Amino acid sequence: MANKIPRVPVREQDPKVRATNFDEVCYGYDEKEAVLEASRCLNCKNPRCVSSCPVSVNIPSFIAAVAANDFAAAASVIARDSSLPAVCGRVCPQETQCEGSCILGIKGEPVAIGKLERFVADWSRVHGAKKVEKAAPNGHKVAVVGSGPAGLACAYDLAKWGYDVTVFEALHKPGGVLEYGIPEFRLPKERVVAAEIADVRALGVRIETNVVVGKTVTVDSLLDKEGFSAVFIGSGAGLPRFMNIPGENLNGVFSANEFLTRNNLMEAYRDDYLTPVMHAKKVVVVGGGNVAMDAARTALRLGGEVTVVYRRTENELPARREEVHHAKEEGVEFRMLSNPVEIIGDEKGWVKKIRCIRMELGEPDESGRRSPVPVPDSDFEIEADAVIMALGTSPNPLIARTTAGLETNRRGCITADENGVTSRPGVFAGGDAVTGAATVILAMGAGRKAAAAIDEYVKSL
Amino acid sequence: MYKILTKEMLSPAICRMKVLAPRVASAARPGQFLIVRVNEHGERIPLTISDYDAEEGSVTIVTQKIGASTKEICALEAGDCFEDVVGPLGLASDFVGMTDEQLKSARYIFVAGGVGTAPVYPQVKYLKAHGAYVDVIIGAKTADLLIYRDEMAAVCDHLYICTDDGSEGFKGMVTALLEKIVVEDGNRYTQAVAIGPMIMMKFTTLTAKKLGLPIVVSLNTLMVDGTGMCGACRVTVAGKTRFACVEGPEFDGYEVDFDEAMRRQGMYRAEELAEDHKCKIR
Incomplete structure (x- = not known):
């Protein structure tokens, strides 16, 4: 019986060693391990994993190919639906998507779908196996704003269907959050991100970096002057939030975005790059999402003692379990049910400590999570020379402000339906720019749906 | 490339x-x-x-x-x-949104310090082209550090020069020269603009306030992406945190917390010195 085989564990770098380097934590499966793990799949007639995948990868089919030792075929199956499998295999929250609905998970451990996807993507990159069919050019130009997961997924599908696609990226390197946000130890930049972007380029997609839409060009100028038939906006949620507590502008207080961008995109952790980053001794990270975990583990690798401060309990942490587990293994401390009220500086204006208040859980809020309530007179202080705010991000208002007729909601998110159709004909949007900060795979799913809507729109012109 | x-x-x-x-x-x-x-x-x-x-x-x-x-x-x-x-x-200067009618009655005094003289040039050029009256003060430590002298003279109404050591023009700081031009010489302005080192903009703002002159300053804060993503450029303006990269770089000088801005500018000084040292020994 296939499901009698226990889930094949994945090899990882020793926590003590990896806490001092930026190399990838997880080694991934080798061929033997992958084939064994793939043999656990029951190949369900009605595969619940597929419907839980935001881009609907044909999971049983690719896993069957792995089990049959045909890794190239597995890669082709995934490539039909996903432009970034080596990325998704690493950063998707599989536990709440494909693996979360795997039948085997009811009584035991679900199939390690994420690790298998990663194995297939890595294998096919090394062996140059990925073949994607592409339609003949149809003569229509489409502009994509942002080269993160939403934009790349949208560009990938449109290019496959014969569109002439140009992606505009504000930063100097394509990838969006995959480049500036997610650290090297979780998502290698050259080996994985750059390689998958090269696959998108290989379909004929042009990526123009250093173009800030809303500043360098506008959506209107792309449509009216540069001859694009439609524009997809996948500009993400790049605006950091702060708490608006006293002391937040002291030296040594950073947004997680700044701290991570310096380290990831600008590679400040490397001696041969010029961008500086603070090597703090005692770091407090505020927040409990994946970004907070990334910031905490990065600060740790730069030599700091790190404490994560979160206002609810471990059960409510929005970060993936695996990330929390990895952070703990590496030595990150957690102070739950604690909320900062003030950051205190020294006489020169540098962070010295952070004052927090104890919290307790009260009634559930609109998200269904019990909302934290301060416990009176429970203030306490934590010594720190750096504080990193990882409180979430909102969409950058730059594009909405410079595009006539593009509606946004009160949180600054672009208003779009489930197919990415906005209030402005010819302008489509998806990913974090529409939903607010979410996941890589949801953004990719939105990019794909918008690609289909754009195809329909352009054909109707 | x-x-x-x-x-x-x-x-x-x-x-x-x-x-x-x-x-x-x-x-x-x-x-x-x-x-x-x-x-x-x-x-x-x-x-x-x-x-x-x-x-x-x-x-x-x-x-x-x-x-x-x-x-x-x-x-x-x-x-x-x-x-x-x-x-x-960043945002264009406020006057870019003004009509020629408004600009014709405007009298500007620019106070330019060191390398900050360069960005003053396109502003003066634009204002003159739209009918405004524009005087410019350029200040530097010594005469050989003065830049854009001829370019500026060609586009503005009156160019004033000052150097700390008196090697050219007025001897003293831009603030003393500004005060002299307004108080002693009786020049009238509707708007001052200061661009230069943070400390110079701070003191020019104090002088402008004394003279009852509105002043705009251009803040050269730390930045990484420059699109509003990182918040390294946070400044306190009128008691509120603003991002200089997308809401600036120009702000009402009266409202800027210059002391905080200067402190934040020095955030990576230790790292920068180390980097500089490394380059020298290479």
Whole structure:
């Protein structure tokens, strides 16, 4: 019986060693391990994993190919639906998507779908196996704003269907959050991100970096002057939030975005790059999402003692379990049910400590999570020379402000339906720019749906 | 890659370059800035735009050698390329949104300090072209550090020069000269604009306040992306945190917390000194 085989564990770098380097934590499966793990799949007639995948990868089919030792075929199956499998295999929250609905998970451990996807993507990159069919050019130009997961997924599908696609990226390197946000130890930049972007380029997609839409060009100028038939906006949620507590502008207080961008995109952790980053001794990270975990583990690798401060309990942490587990293994401390009220500086204006208040859980809020309530007179202080705010991000208002007729909601998110159709004909949007900060795979799913809507729109012109 | 069309040294430590960046050139407005990266390993360095020519597709930048990255910039020659040039960033100066009617009755006094003189130039040029009256004060430590003297004289109504040591023009600081021009000489202005080192903008603002003159300053804060993503450029303006990169770089001088801004500018001084030292021993 296939499901009698226990889930094949994945090899990882020793926590003590990896806490001092930026190399990838997880080694991934080798061929033997992958084939064994793939043999656990029951190949369900009605595969619940597929419907839980935001881009609907044909999971049983690719896993069957792995089990049959045909890794190239597995890669082709995934490539039909996903432009970034080596990325998704690493950063998707599989536990709440494909693996979360795997039948085997009811009584035991679900199939390690994420690790298998990663194995297939890595294998096919090394062996140059990925073949994607592409339609003949149809003569229509489409502009994509942002080269993160939403934009790349949208560009990938449109290019496959014969569109002439140009992606505009504000930063100097394509990838969006995959480049500036997610650290090297979780998502290698050259080996994985750059390689998958090269696959998108290989379909004929042009990526123009250093173009800030809303500043360098506008959506209107792309449509009216540069001859694009439609524009997809996948500009993400790049605006950091702060708490608006006293002391937040002291030296040594950073947004997680700044701290991570310096380290990831600008590679400040490397001696041969010029961008500086603070090597703090005692770091407090505020927040409990994946970004907070990334910031905490990065600060740790730069030599700091790190404490994560979160206002609810471990059960409510929005970060993936695996990330929390990895952070703990590496030595990150957690102070739950604690909320900062003030950051205190020294006489020169540098962070010295952070004052927090104890919290307790009260009634559930609109998200269904019990909302934290301060416990009176429970203030306490934590010594720190750096504080990193990882409180979430909102969409950058730059594009909405410079595009006539593009509606946004009160949180600054672009208003779009489930197919990415906005209030402005010819302008489509998806990913974090529409939903607010979410996941890589949801953004990719939105990019794909918008690609289909754009195809329909352009054909109707 | 963005090709450097021309390069000249304006003083031993300050260079001017014209760079081919057509998209930036056709969108640029006075008051905005851009970000350059010298090479793959370089920092993103924000620089104010000193001039732009949409037809030629070029932008002009002026850089003073201060740290490792600005030294790298000044070491480039005509024919070399920047790895990246992105912009224009930030908001255009307020007067770009004003009508010619409004500008015709406006009387501007610009106070330019050191390398901050360069971004004053496109502002003066724009204002003169739209009918405003414009005087300019350029201040520097010594005469050989003065830049844009002839260019500015050609576009403004009156050019005043001051140097700390009196080697050219008025002997003393820009603040003393501003006070003299207004109080002793009886010149009347409706708006002052100061661009230069943070400390100079702070004291020029105090002088302007004393004279009852509204003043705009252009803040050269730390930045990484320059698009509102990182918040390294946070400044307190009228008691509120603002991002200089997208809500600035120009703000009402009366409302800026200069002491905080100066402190935040020095956030990476230790790292910068270490980097500089490393470059010297290489």
